[in-house]
Amino acid sequence: MINAGTLDTLVDLARQAAEKAGLHLRRLADERLGAEQQLAMLHSYRQDYMLRLQNTIENGVSASNYQNFRRFIDTLDAAILQQNKALAHMEGRIRESQRHWNERQRQLNAYEALATRRQCLVRDRQARAEQRLYDEAAANAYRRHLHPLS
Numbered sequence: 001m002i003n004a005g006t007l008d009t010l011v012d013l014a015r016q017a018a019e020k021a022g023l024h025l026r027r028l029a030d031e032r033l034g035a036e037q038q039l040a041m042l043h044s045y046r047q048d049y050m051l052r053l054q055n056t057i058e059n060g061v062s063a064s065n066y067q068n069f070r071r072f073i074d075t076l077d078a079a080i081l082q083q084n085k086a087l088a089h090m091e092g093r094i095r096e097s098q099r100h101w102n103e104r105q106r107q108l109n110a111y112e113a114l115a116t117r118r119q120c121l122v123r124d125r126q127a128r129a130e131q132r133l134y135d136e137a138a139a140n141a142y143r144r145h146l147h148p149l150s
Contacts, residue, residue, distance in 0.1 A: 007118060011111045018104040025097045032090050039083045046076040 053069040061069075 004118065004122075007111065007115050011108070011115050014104065014108040014111045018101065018108045021097070021101040021104040025094070025101050028090065028094045028097050032087065032094060035083065035087050035090055039080065039087060042076060042080045042083055046073060046080065049073050049076065 049069065049072060053066075053073065056065065056069065
C-alpha cells in the first residue's frame, strides 16, 4: 500500500492543480463576459448610428455625410464580426479549460478516495489489533478465573 505521507502529498498536489485550473477557468469566463459586453456595446453603437442615419436621410443628407455614416457603420460591422470571432475562439479556450479542470477534479477525487480507503484500512487494522488484545486479556482473565492458582 502507498505510504500515507506520499498519498497526502499527492492529494495536496492534486488539490493545488485543481484550484489552479479552476482559477484559470474563472479568468477565461471573466474575459468572455467582458468580450460579450463589448459586443453588446458595438451592437448598440451600430443601432444608434443606423437610427441617426435614418433620421439624417429623412431630413436630407449630403452624399459626403451619407458616405461618412456608411463607412462608420461598415467599420462597426467589421468590429462586430471580429468580436464574434474572438468570442468563438474564447469559447473554444473555455471548453478546453473546462475539460482540464474536470480532469484535475477527477484526479483529486481519485486520490482522495484512495486516502479515505487507506484511512479505513488503517482504522480497521487498529480495531482488529485492539480487539485481539481485548480478546487475549479476556481469555487470560477467564483462564485465571478457572485456574486461580495455576
